[in-house]
Amino acid sequence: GENVEQHPSTLSVQEGDSAVIKCTYSDSASNYFPWYKQELGKRPQLIIDIRSNVGEKKDQRIAVTLNKTAKHFSLHITETQPEDSAVYFCAASKVSGNQFYFGTGTSLTVIP
Amino acid sequence: EPEVTQTPSHQVTQMGQEVILRCVPISNHLYFYWYRQILGQKVEFLVSFYNNEISEKSEIFDDQFSVERPDGSNFTLKIRSTKLEDSAMYFCASRLRDINTGELFFGEGSRLTVL
Numbered sequence: 703g704e705n706v707e708q709h710p711s712t713l714s715v716q717e718g719d720s721a722v723i724k725c726t727y728s729d730s731a732s733n734y735f736p737w738y739k740q741e742l743g744k745r746p747q748l749i750i751d752i753r754s755n756v757g758e759k760k761d762q763r764i765a766v767t768l769n770k771t772a773k774h775f776s777l778h779i780t781e782t783q784p785e786d787s788a789v790y791f792c793a794a795s796k797v798s799g800n801q802f803y804f805g806t807g808t809s810l811t812v813i814p
Numbered sequence: 815e816p817e818v819t820q821t822p823s824h825q826v827t828q829m830g831q832e833v834i835l836r837c838v839p840i841s842n843h844l845y846f847y848w849y850r851q852i853l854g855q856k857v858e859f860l861v862s863f864y865n866n867e868i869s870e871k872s873e874i875f876d877d878q879f880s881v882e883r884p885d886g887s888n889f890t891l892k893i894r895s896t897k898l899e900d901s902a903m904y905f906c907a908s909r910l911r912d913i914n915t916g917e918l919f920f921g922e923g924s925r926l927t928v929l
Contacts, residue, residue: 745920800845800917801870806856
């Protein structure tokens with residue numbers, strides 16, 4: 703089955719700096735890669751996603767890049783703010799199934 | 815904005831007891847899921863449900879677990895005889911369309927504590 707790995711497990715940045723979280727996946731058939739943000743005690747919520755026919759997608763301060771050849775994708779947050787502090791999960795899914803495989807999560811702390 | 819709702823938010827039970835966790839997915843969604851998150855760990859897939867039957871399940875989802883959609887709106891997860899290691903946050907999720915276009919919407923979770 704699919705194996706999604708995520709790094710780093712924890713990340714601390716100063717407010718205003720950028721944060722990058724990286725994920726790799728194993729199944730070349732995976733073609734949809736969402737990123738979820740989970741604030742403490744809350745539900746995971748989708749913040750951005752990318753499909754395998756696109757190499758990069760941006761939404762204001764958040765961007766995601768995908769390298770299909772290397773089977774890795776990354777989340778980039780620029781101009782970080784304290785409210786960006788949360789756990790971020792990447793996920794991968796494939797056409798033949800309806801299951802999402804999640805990474806182990808990255809706890810991001812933005813220091814004011 | 816429509817939301818996935820879950821009850822109870824927190825349940826404490828004794829080992830060996832049966833537990834039922836309830837979920838009301840978003841009304842026009844077609845795919846339903848249960849995920850588990852042990853404290854500080856990743857979100858783990860348990861089971862997916864489509865067209866009134868299980869479509870996929872993980873190795874975690876053994877004979878102690880079952881799911882049901884009894885009345886067309888509720889989606890329940892039953893654990894027949896709870897073990898200590900079942901203590902976790904259980905998330906229900908639903909989505910509307912196929913995996914290439916559908917966002918997965920999570921409920922707020924049900925925290926299960928097994929003593």
